[in-house]
Amino acid sequence: xxxxxxxxxxxxxxxxxxxxxxxxxxxxxxxxxxxxxxxxxxxxxxxxxxxxxxxxxxxxxxxxxxxxxxxxxxxxxxxxxxxxxxxxxxxxxxxxxxxxxxxxxxxxxxxxxxxxxxxxxxxxxxxxxxxxxxxxxxxxxxxxxxxxxxxxxxxxxxxxxxxxxxxxxxxxxxxxxxxxxxxxxxxxxxxxxxxxxxxxxxxxxxxxxxxxxxxxxxxxxxxxxxxxxxxxxxxxxxxxxxxxxxxxxxxxxxxxxxxxxxxxxxxxxxxxxxxxxxxxxxxxxxxxxxxxxxxxxxxxxxxxxxxxxxxxxxxxxxxxxxxxxxxxxxxxxxxxxxxxxxxxxxxxxxx
Amino acid sequence: xxxxxxxxxxxxxxxxxxxxxxxxxxxxxxxxxxxxxxxxxxxxxxxxxxxxxxxxxxxxxxxxxxxxxxxxxxxxxxxxxxxxxxxxxxxxxxxxxxxxxxxxxxxxxxxxxxxxxxxxxxxxxxxxxxxxxxxxxxxxxxxxxxxxxxxxxxxxxxxxxxxxxxxxxxxxxxxxxxxxxxxxxxxxxxxxxxxxxxxxxxxxxxxxxxxxxxxxxxxxxxxxxxxxxxxxxxxxxxxxxxxxxxxxxxxxxxxxxxxxxxxxx
Numbered sequence: 001x002x003x004x005x006x007x008x009x010x011x012x013x014x015x016x017x018x019x020x021x022x023x024x025x026x027x028x029x030x031x032x033x034x035x036x037x038x039x040x041x042x043x044x045x046x047x048x049x050x051x052x053x054x055x056x057x058x059x060x061x062x063x064x065x066x067x068x069x070x071x072x073x074x075x076x077x078x079x080x081x082x083x084x085x086x087x088x089x090x091x092x093x094x095x096x097x098x099x100x101x102x103x104x105x106x107x108x109x110x111x112x113x114x115x116x117x118x119x120x121x122x123x124x125x126x127x128x129x130x131x132x133x134x135x136x137x138x139x140x141x142x143x144x145x146x147x148x149x150x151x152x153x154x155x156x157x158x159x160x161x162x163x164x165x166x167x168x169x170x171x172x173x174x175x176x177x178x179x180x181x182x183x184x185x186x187x188x189x190x191x192x193x194x195x196x197x198x199x200x201x202x203x204x205x206x207x208x209x210x211x212x213x214x215x216x217x218x219x220x221x222x223x224x225x226x227x228x229x230x231x232x233x234x235x236x237x238x239x240x241x242x243x244x245x246x247x248x249x250x251x252x253x254x255x256x257x258x259x260x261x262x263x264x265x266x267x268x269x270x271x272x273x274x275x276x277x278x279x280x281x282x283x284x285x286x287x288x289x290x291x292x293x294x295x296x297x298x299x300x301x302x303x304x305x306x307x308x309x310x311x312x313x314x315x316x317x318x319x320x321x322x323x324x325x326x327x328x329x330x331x332x333x334x335x336x337x338x339x340x341x342x343x344x345x346x347x348x349x350x351x
Numbered sequence: 352x353x354x355x356x357x358x359x360x361x362x363x364x365x366x367x368x369x370x371x372x373x374x375x376x377x378x379x380x381x382x383x384x385x386x387x388x389x390x391x392x393x394x395x396x397x398x399x400x401x402x403x404x405x406x407x408x409x410x411x412x413x414x415x416x417x418x419x420x421x422x423x424x425x426x427x428x429x430x431x432x433x434x435x436x437x438x439x440x441x442x443x444x445x446x447x448x449x450x451x452x453x454x455x456x457x458x459x460x461x462x463x464x465x466x467x468x469x470x471x472x473x474x475x476x477x478x479x480x481x482x483x484x485x486x487x488x489x490x491x492x493x494x495x496x497x498x499x500x501x502x503x504x505x506x507x508x509x510x511x512x513x514x515x516x517x518x519x520x521x522x523x524x525x526x527x528x529x530x531x532x533x534x535x536x537x538x539x540x541x542x543x544x545x546x547x548x549x550x551x552x553x554x555x556x557x558x559x560x561x562x563x564x565x566x567x568x569x570x571x572x573x574x575x576x577x578x579x580x581x582x583x584x585x586x587x588x589x590x591x592x593x594x595x596x597x598x599x600x601x602x603x604x605x606x607x608x609x610x611x612x613x614x615x616x
Contacts (some may be wrong), residue, residue: 051491128509131491135499135506148500176500180492256508258539258593 032056034346035116035191041231042193045116045128052184053168058168062186064161065179067349070154072100072144077200079137079183082109085347088273088338089113089190095284099143106142106250108284113192113341117232123266123282124256125238131184148176155179180210192221192272192341194332200335201231209335215325216332220271223319224329227268233329235335238265242300242317243281250282264305275337289333293326359379391471393557396564397439397464400611401428401456403571408456418576421583423520428456428571429503430514433481434544437555438476439467445469451483453496454502454569474555476505477565477610478546481603482513485535485542510535510569513542514603516574520583528583530574532599534592540597543604544586553613564614591615 033054038045049324052058065071067080077100083089089112091097097105107123127136137143138151155161155174162172169178197217199207209217212274220228229235238253244264247254253262280286286295300310300318310318322331341347354427401408403415403425411426432454435447447466454461487497488510502513516530547567549555555563575581579598589595 068468126508127506128489129491132499132504132506132509139506152500175494177492177494178497180499185492257536 001082002139007094024202032346033059033189033344034344035189038116039191039193039198039231041198042117043227043230043232046119047082047116047184047188049188052131052181052188054185054189055168057164058182058185059189060179061164061168062182062184062189063347063350064164065183066186070158071138071146071151073130073146073150074100076100077144078350079134082137083112086342087276087343088192088342090273090277093278095279097143099140100145103346105140105144107282108279111273112187112190112210113272114232115190116188118236120236120267123250124253125267126256130187131180133187134180134183148179152176152179190341190347192338194340195272195336195338197332198231198338210331212328212331214332216328216330217327217335219321219329220332223321224271227307228271233271234268236270238262239268239307240264240266240303242295242302242310243283243285245301245303248305252282261305264303271333272336273338273341276342289330290326293321293329297321297326370429372429382545384465391559392468393471393559394562395466395469395555395557396562397435398564398566399432399454399462399464400566400568400579401462402568406569412458415572417581419580419582421517421520421522423522423583425456425462425516425571426562427515427517428483429512430454430569431503431511432464432479432481433483434480435464435466436478437474438478439472439501440475444478450479451487453494453501469557471557471559474557475549475552476546477549477555478544480542480544481594481600481607482533482542483511483535485540487511488535505531505533505591510592513600514574516571522585523583525587528587530589530595530599532589532592532596534596536592539592539594539597541592541600543600545604545608547608547610549610549613551612555613556615562616564616566611566614568609568611570607570609573605574603577602577605 006097033056036049036054038049040195065079066083067078069075069078069081073089082091082094082097082099084092086092091109095108097107097109099105110123112191114142115130118130119128121130121133124138127133135148138146138148151175155165156172162174165178166172168182185289196207197209199205227235227237227239227241240252247264251263253265253267256259256262274280274289276288278288278289280292286292296310296319298316298318300306302311302317403413406413406415408425408428410428411424414422414424416422430453431451434452435450435611436444437447438444447469452461452464454464483497487493493499497511499506503515504510505512510533512533514530514532517528519527532541555565557563578601579586581599581602586595586598589599
């Protein structure tokens, strides 16, 4: 199965480079660094592997850092505290993020998946590079509340990190460049592309969707794909999907752009692994997918920036969906759950 | 299935080599004038003299007065100076590759920029950016002057802080003022490129056996005066890209940097 991915890869993006060697390319069954091979059904990545060539040692270093509580001020919170593998690196059931000293943040923790394909991050698009992104959670007073200088001091004083960094980057001291490049080895590796849906579209292992799932797929393509587009199930734009009449609590994209036309717009989230990443929306207001679909059917609220797709020329706001349609859509959304991703031991905290 | 043939190995090498040169190319900025291996080069020092009007900037202790009569002390004055270009009389130019400097009033070692490998010639002008170009604002992890550990980076709304002026004023509502200026996207693009003139037709002669020096004054008052008169009572902060940062950047783009004189040495 992975061979199929590799072969389609050779024919795809890396095709130019690999063309001459195509016949001889046989990748190991289980590449050491997850995500090093790009899925055939995905578009071209923003952060291609050659921007930070995956290596086993650098990836393992990034993984240690991701799960290391010492990145926070009081040693109580790691990236992995808020981003848990069992739920696609979202925060299980937690409406708003919880940082050091149990402080609540203002937003729901999103899944971490397929970050290679993103040019802007967060619900508002504030961070614009996967490498420098960790500066935000590290320094955010309600998340890790630490300074970059302190993190580097702790790492340099550690008994093991200096040796491991030196192995990857040459002799020390550990600096911010090394820290951020190592973390990006791990975050960029978080590729979720092996759900039943993926296997079906790639024609792998005879996987086919059930009739209900197939109907749900068609409905999503018709009614949701203007925003939840491509096999990444997001077009990476910022939209107002009708949650509020006004957005005093969180202006979304406008927080970054200071434009009134961006008030209430939030990044369209991917629908991959959405079965696992409850609660939903930027403020975690919906506990279930049923509630999300009820929202699209009859909960959409008018506001100046409400997306045109939810403002039909006639009839009520939103996307009318019968109960049967809602059931089918949810059946389809469940096919986007990637068991391999959440069980991949290489992505887990190591003993 | 785990076959690993010699040609696979060779292929991997070839790919590795290709991607390696690919990476390298990104980072090397070629001078705009073709310089062969035989081109002779010289050096230049740029000496930056922080001032408030006509007096040297003394941090923390010295009280200054603005033209409108506000009193203030300065505790921090930092700025990025980047993308240095030297122009010749015929309009051709030398573009310094990887040209990023962080100047901090509190650190004397940063007040002198040593520029190397400049093709010999007679230069009649200098151009540089106050701040950091938009591309580097969104690039990945950076080293040197652009290391985010320098404290000149906004992480919640990405981008470098181009200039920082902090201090105290009895006129400010809280007694303190903080001007952090940055932003690289319209309509709040605060990247400013300036070309302070060489006076009286002075020339910068780059030679293999000379070490010329451009002496520049950098006047803090120019951030507070100009198109916008900054009064601490009503305008004491700028914390992000936005309208306030634009006003301050527009002010300092007009004459904060002045080429005082050039030493031929």
